[in-house]
Amino acid sequence: PRGFPGTWLSFLVLLSRMRTGHRAGPCPELRCELTSSTKSYTFQVDKDDDSDHVLALSVVCLTDGAKDECNVVEVVGRNHKNQEIAVPVANLKLSCQPLLSLDNFKLQPPVTFRLAAGSGPVHLTGWHQICKGSRDDASFEEENDDDDMSEEEIAPIVPAKKERRKQ
16 A cells, blocks of 8 residues: 555654653654665764764654665664674565564664665654763763672672481
C-alpha cells in the first residue's frame, strides 16, 4: 500500500516518544531524508559548545516513491584513533522490510548518515538531546577515588568450609 510506510513512521515516532518519556518537545527532533541526489546528511554541533550532546536514532524507513530495491543506510563516525568508520545500521526493501525501529540508538555527534546502496528515499527520525552542565574530568576522577576506597573497606567473600560426614 502506498501510505503504509508513512503511517507506520508516525506510529513508531509516537511510540518512541512515549517509551523514552519525551513529551511535547523536551529534545529537538531530528528528521532527514536520504535520496539518490542527497546521499548523506551530517549532524554536528558547534565546537565551542561544551555541553554533552547525544543523538538518538529512532526510526529508519522508506517513503513514497521508493523502488523495491535494497537500501543500505550507514552511520559514519570516528573511532578512538580518529579514523573514519562506517557501520551499516539498516537494510530496507519495500517488499519485505520497509522500516526499522532502532529503539533510540544513541550516537555521539558529529555523525554522518549515508545511503550506501539504493536510491531511497529513506527517512530517518530521532532526537537530539543536550545535557547542560556536563562533568569535568577532575570531578569525575574524584568520584572514582571515593568508589575505590569504599571497595577496599568491604571484606572479601570467602567460600564456606563443608564438613565431611563420617559413614
